[in-house]
Amino acid sequence: MNGLAIGGALALAAALWVLGPIFRAGAAGAPPPQGSEPRDAEGGPCKACGAAPEPGAEYCAQCGRRRTG
Amino acid sequence: MTDLGALALWVAALMAVWGAALSFAGITLGRDDLAHSGRRGLVACAGFVAIATAALWWAFLADDFAVRQVAMFSSVALPSAFKLSASWTARAGSLLLFALAFAVLAAGAQRANRDGNERLMPGVTATCALVLVVALVILVTTWNPLERIETVLEDGRGLDPRLQGVAAAATVPLRLLGYAAAAVALAFALVAAVQRRYDGACRRALGWWTLIAWCFSSASVLVALRAAYTNADYGTRWFWRATDGASLDGGAALFVAVAAALGALIAGTLLNGGVRRIRGSARYALVAGSACLAAGLAASALRSQQVLEIADGATVHLADPLRRDWSFTSQGASRIERPGQLVAAVALRAAQGKERPQFITTEYREYFGQDDRERFPPLATTGTGASLLEDVAVTYVSGGEGTATLRVTFVPLVSWVWIGGVAIVIGAALAIRPAASSSEEVA
Numbered sequence: 001m002n003g004l005a006i007g008g009a010l011a012l013a014a015a016l017w018v019l020g021p022i023f024r025a026g027a028a029g030a031p032p033p034q035g036s037e038p039r040d041a042e043g044g045p046c047k048a049c050g051a052a053p054e055p056g057a058e059y060c061a062q063c064g065r066r067r068t069g
Numbered sequence: 070m071t072d073l074g075a076l077a078l079w080v081a082a083l084m085a086v087w088g089a090a091l092s093f094a095g096i097t098l099g100r101d102d103l104a105h106s107g108r109r110g111l112v113a114c115a116g117f118v119a120i121a122t123a124a125l126w127w128a129f130l131a132d133d134f135a136v137r138q139v140a141m142f143s144s145v146a147l148p149s150a151f152k153l154s155a156s157w158t159a160r161a162g163s164l165l166l167f168a169l170a171f172a173v174l175a176a177g178a179q180r181a182n183r184d185g186n187e188r189l190m191p192g193v194t195a196t197c198a199l200v201l202v203v204a205l206v207i208l209v210t211t212w213n214p215l216e217r218i219e220t221v222l223e224d225g226r227g228l229d230p231r232l233q234g235v236a237a238a239a240t241v242p243l244r245l246l247g248y249a250a251a252a253v254a255l256a257f258a259l260v261a262a263v264q265r266r267y268d269g270a271c272r273r274a275l276g277w278w279t280l281i282a283w284c285f286s287s288a289s290v291l292v293a294l295r296a297a298y299t300n301a302d303y304g305t306r307w308f309w310r311a312t313d314g315a316s317l318d319g320g321a322a323l324f325v326a327v328a329a330a331l332g333a334l335i336a337g338t339l340l341n342g343g344v345r346r347i348r349g350s351a352r353y354a355l356v357a358g359s360a361c362l363a364a365g366l367a368a369s370a371l372r373s374q375q376v377l378e379i380a381d382g383a384t385v386h387l388a389d390p391l392r393r394d395w396s397f398t399s400q401g402a403s404r405i406e407r408p409g410q411l412v413a414a415v416a417l418r419a420a421q422g423k424e425r426p427q428f429i430t431t432e433y434r435e436y437f438g439q440d441d442r443e444r445f446p447p448l449a450t451t452g453t454g455a456s457l458l459e460d461v462a463v464t465y466v467s468g469g470e471g472t473a474t475l476r477v478t479f480v481p482l483v484s485w486v487w488i489g490g491v492a493i494v495i496g497a498a499l500a501i502r503p504a505a506s507s508s509e510e511v512a
Contacts, residue, residue, distance in 0.1 A: 003072035
């Protein structure tokens with residue numbers, strides 16, 4: 001019985017941990033779709049709207065599209 | 070503890086299903102959060118498989134004979150180290166060990182490749198999780214290693230004596246690690262082929278997993294051959310004995326391990342630009358290893374076998390295939406009772422010329438259970454005196470009052486087979502090791 005209780009608690013903790021990224025994304029609003037947006041790994045201007053590069057920024061400040069992979 | 074293990078197996082199977090489904094969903098819908106959750110599902114799956122494996126090992130070490138696997142493959146008298154190896158003797162235990170090795174390596178691949186191959190990883194996660202789903206569904210539905218039996222026994226059946234050796238015990242984990250690494254490499258190759266992505270980071274990841282698969286698979290083949298050699302009474306065709314009953318899964322497993330090793334070797338060589346691009350150090354190791362192996366195999370054909378009857382304290386002289394004189398002096402026969410075993414043992418002092426004499430012991434073991442019924446067929450263990458030039462092996466045949474009949478086998482240069490094998494494994498590993506920097510990569 002102890003084993004089942006420990007196993008149940010571990011399973012619950014693992015389920016919460018596994019679901020974490022989805023909850024976080026839900027709390028922050030729908031993330032921009034991956035792959036459909038133009039990527040800009042080289043750090044050049046945004047390929048969607050042409051906005052100037054911002055070092056370290058993951059999303060374009062002008063159009064909200066993802067900038068880096 | 071077994072309740073926890075059984076529950077952990079189910080949760081691991083659910084986590085694997087989650088990992089596969091969410092990774093596919095992440096790829097299809099282009100959502101990072103789903104792919105991230107799928108990745109965590111795979112890591113959690115590895116954790117729960119580890120808990121299930123620990124529960125099985127605990128059941129073996131604690132002699133929990135209410136678990137079917139423990140009752141079938143362990144006993145109170147079995148040494149603790151072999152109780153652990155008994156857990157992976159049967160299919161269910163070895164499938165669980167494969168699931169553990171694969172889940173841990175797949176989770177390790179996630180961590181190692183999250184920066185260089187992030188576009189590839191959701192596909193790799195989905196593929197690995199799918200393999201785990203198949204393995205874990207089989208484990209929870211058909212081959213549950215933690216299945217309990219209604220009648221609790223006082224003692225188990227015990228482990229086959231041929232599997233009670235370091236080499237025989239180590240073969241299965243090494244082989245399963247080889248399969249697991251090969252499966253991770255295949256997952257990378259499959260996803261790279263589907264996504265048509267063969268950049269440097271992808272090739273490097275493939276190269277490293279191929280190298281790991283080669284190291285484990287080839288080591289398992291060497292160890293299996295070594296176990297077969299020592300189990301096979303040094304008779305003829307020991308090389309082929311590795312393919313029969315030395316382990317329960319027998320020949321098929323050995324041939325799959327050989328195929329995995331060769332596949333990894335060919336893939337690694339091709340990834341590094343083909344045979345012509347093999348590095349100098351690797352080439353030397355491969356040539357030297359092959360020469361040693363060929364010499365050892367050729368010379369071992371000169372083996373000679375003689376049967377001698379020797380009284381306690383007497384000395385017998387024999388000539389080896391190199392026409393050198395050996396003297397064997399009996400130190401006396403003895404009968405020993407061990408837990409579950411009745412043993413007849415003979416110790417010999419073997420001397421050749423002015424070389425330091427060696428003491429060689431051979432035993433004839435009969436295996437009994439608590440009810441005094443025979444558990445396993447009797448087994449004669451072979452005592453070995455090994456040197457670089459020649460192995461001399463002594464096997465107990467029969468014993469009488471004050472005398473023993475023994476079989477003495479001389480095998481020239483057999484050590485060279487093992488030295489050559491190890492050199493080939495190392496040389497091939499050097500040959501297929503991925504280039505350290507992108508500038509060394511082959512276009």
